[in-house]
Amino acid sequence: MAFIEIRNLVKRYNKVTAVNRIQLDVEKGELLTLLGPSGCGKTTTLRCIAGLEKPEEGDVIIDGKPMISEGFVPPSKRGIGMMFQNYAVWPHMKVYSNIVYGLKLQKISRQSIKEKAKDVVELVGLQGLEERYPGQLSGGQQQRVALARALIRNPKVLLLDEPLSNLDAKLREKMRFEIKSLVKRMGITSVYVTHDQAEAMVISDRIVVMEKGNIVQIGSPHEIYDKPASRFVADFIGAMNFIPGEVVGVNSGTNEVYVRTEFSEKLLCRSIGSDVTTPGQKVYASIRPEDVEVFAEPPQAGDNLFKGVIANKAYLGNFLFLFVNINDTLIRVQAPHQLPQEEGQELYLSLNPEKCIVLPE
């Protein structure tokens, strides 16, 4: 049985359904990420787990104990640690008092409170700052206070709502790894909310992609990247070319699918789900820019080989993206530097059949 089970969760605000019948299991010790665009219901889901919102329907079961169906368990009784987006470090208390606030409410001796505080302060690297007020700390340090406060009671569950969104890019990258290694070391079951796909890819065991209050896909970072369940997921995570077309043939043994597009009668693709199998169905043949091979001269024969003209380019520092026009369809590719890069020049593209997937329209 999973450590956190979310069953049929529904949360509405007036007429807005923020969370719409969500089912989700979080395994013990897992670091799970809720990922999705703004307003998709990530925070609401997290707050329902914390008990800061009362859902209209459904249940949250933590460690086998229902939090809602058998009487609402308030946040203070759920044994969770939480990091808020704005840290919520109390400005009127010193760092030390902030960290031990929750511990003091338990019946623990002063001595052991001190010891625990010392451990956790070292763990997050706040030594020497215990007697400061939060106003005298940098954003990153405040964030560590919030983390220490969330961890000190050894919570069964750690909830993090975009904990890094207020930090600058450099610090954010560093803290990602710190949080991940800490949480993993302590083996705490964690739910992490973010709308930054790169962050989600780096830290998660599994990612839950949400859209408009629904879960659209659950999987490891690899699965989500390689086998997105829908155009929405593929688009949200990384870049993807979507080539509209129609299924013209299916090879059921090998999950090969032939798609007719504007520029090709029979584009060879693979289906990753079982739902794209009937000829005549409208689909997107989808391929990521980095999976398109680019040649200056026509290579030896191969599948899905096309000639195109450079229509546009976008320089992103470490990459040069080209938009190549094949019979009026624009394909975005990642261009190797030694090849022609000027607009109007001709190129040959190979849409690798192994990486070209069909997604339902």
Added chain:
Amino acid sequence: MSRGNKLLSSLLWFVIALLVIYPLSILIIESFKVSGTDGSGIQNYLEFFQDTYYLKTFWNTIVLSTMVLLVSTLFGIPLAYILARYRQRGKTIFTALILLPIVLPAYAGVFAFIIFFGKYGTMNLLLMNAGLIEKPLNFIYGFHGLVFIESLHMLPFIVLSLAAGLTSIDPSFEEAAEVEGASGFWRFITITLPLCTPTYLAGAVMVFLWPFTDWLTPLILGQVDFLPSVAYINIAYHFTDTHRKYMGIVAVVVSSIVCITLFLFARWWVEKRKYTGLSKGTTAEGRVIEPGPFLKISSYLYMFFIAALVLLIPIVLGLSAFSRRWVFEPFPTYWTLDNFRVILTESPGLISNSFLFSGIALIFGVVFGLPAAYIIVRTRVPGKDALDFIITLMLAFPGIAIGVSYLLAFWQGIPLATHWIIMPLALFARRLPYFLRIAHASYLQLDVSLEEASEVSGVGKFMTFINISLPLLMKGVLVGVVMFFIMAFQEISTAIFLYRGGWETLPIGIYLNWHRGMEFGISAAMAFLMIVITFILLLIIARIGGGILKAAWGGPGEGK
């Protein structure tokens, strides 16, 4: 910086120097004069702090301040919590009612409560008629009554400042405590309340200072051993006994110093501790909760209770105003318009004086206040912060200090006090901050680029002010104007020292009537008139759309 701005600023400084700095310096100089000699020294102060009577007075005042603050805070906390956090019908009307004392003159409340809670007042008679008590209970004569009346009068300051804190602190602070295992009351005590302290303090200091300012309430209740009352008696009744007069002046200066020090300390502390910033993604609306049935009913009862106490004031005064010979009866039996007839026929001057003086003070206020707000908000003229500072300080100055200092400064030195113009001038100086703070606040909200656009199109500064700024500021200015008028209209502490025969205003009339004959009917009718006038003015404010709360207390709402 243009020459015009400098000239304007100098003019404003001239007015401040003449009407604030000069008289207050005279006050201080006088306090050092030694009776019976031409010399001066610190004898008066030494005597003040060695004389057991003055020390006792000083101590009494501090105890009274502490008690008033304590009581109004205890009663204010639940009220502020209900108003800020509970979703409840009729909250607006309750809020307006509960905050009403802020615009009612303190003495109106005193009279009403004497009639209702006095020895043979309505309450005692009702209780005795019901056979619940044998002898009348002493509800208000004494220290406890003083605490009760002053606490009720100052309650709005506490409620407003606490409610401002409760609605503006970031909800996630409380949620974090909830998650950390702190529930209900403990969370409120350890997180919510401490986070409200900065805003609370802004109101609390005004409450604490009130007993250092209010000489009249103790006097009416027969309690004179408080600093401002003693000062008043010494100066007003013993003007020829120079020693007592100087001691009175010392009491005034000591009160003023306490007020200014505490006021500045509170400001400094609030500034240091501002827990600013509602974070993104959170709304104060999120903390508004639907109370359970028990809480809901309790909070309604509580609001009813406070609102009823407040409503007693206009109701009792109204009953008294329209009746005669209301003694030894719980409710009046003989109804008449006599009181009003007496007021209108025998002293019609009271009302017209009140309107005239407040009106002229208002004109001074606008003519001075608008340019002052402009200089303070929009320019970098040197000394503009000092200007702002001095005007704000006037908020903390006891009215009695201004009255006495005007009396001293404009009687012999600059002989303004022989002309009635001194009355509106004094009202203007005393109530200036009320107008300025509201004008100031609305000026801050006016986007400077709107003015710049006009100047870029070739319109001068002055015409820009007339064409662009003033119309946009109009709402705020009008609210400020009406508020100023209300506060000037009921002013007594300063005016009582300066009036001469024929210059009496309505508040002075109320005081004199009570003082001469203990005849409540006429005083009550006058106070009732005053409440009616205040009410009408408040309705005008509500009409303008400023909101009664904002008008009455620029404080918490203003700091945007």
